[in-house]
Amino acid sequence: AQSVTQLGSHVSVSEGALVLLRCNYSSSVPPYLFWYVQYPNQGLQLLLKYTTGATLVKGINGFEAEFKKSETSFHLTKPSAHMSDAAEYFCAVSDRGSQGGGADGLTFGKGTHLIIQP
């Protein structure tokens, strides 16, 4: 079974500082990889995803993540934090699907609460 580990349930950074949220997965075959953001009492919004191709993927709101197969990691970064980035961030993975392409249900990490200090 897949598992996803997000190091740090809470991460606090100053406004304007680098954001780094860590995610490691366990899988013998590289899965599809996702980062989602959740604001209070809302659903999830996709930040970015890796399926194939370039290992550095850029997402919305200035976020990017790099897939490192050797490290089984998919860490999320943003060069300069903004107050509006304060939210819960989830790393998720899925298998590459049993029907030749489409991904199965997602396995989520426990989430990282990002706090932005003024």
Place this chain on the structure above:
Amino acid sequence: GAVVSQHPSRVICKSGTSVKIECRSLDFQATTMFWYRQFPKQSLMLMATSNEGSKATYEQGVEKDKFLINHASLTLSTLTVTSAHPEDSSFYICSARFPLGSVVGRGSYEQYFGPGTRLTVT
């Protein structure tokens, strides 16, 4: 595009009653939808995969007789919590996926999430 809605957004029901939650893909057809539940300050756990026109596939530990899923059309899946108890109180979130091989550039991998339904059982 790729908007998913859920109804209701909040529901309070009494113990022993049943509650139905709807998940709709508003601007695309979704042959596959997923149901997740999220406890306070915790992650999302996949409950089941809902396939249009066939029975849902439940994850291990999820009671299929308690959480009834119906995916009767390409844009609607429903989750019915039967004989609800306080421990069923949770945030239920659905997601929908484009059919395999559809729409170039969209990909079949991405799931689009609804805004969630907060269920409170008293």
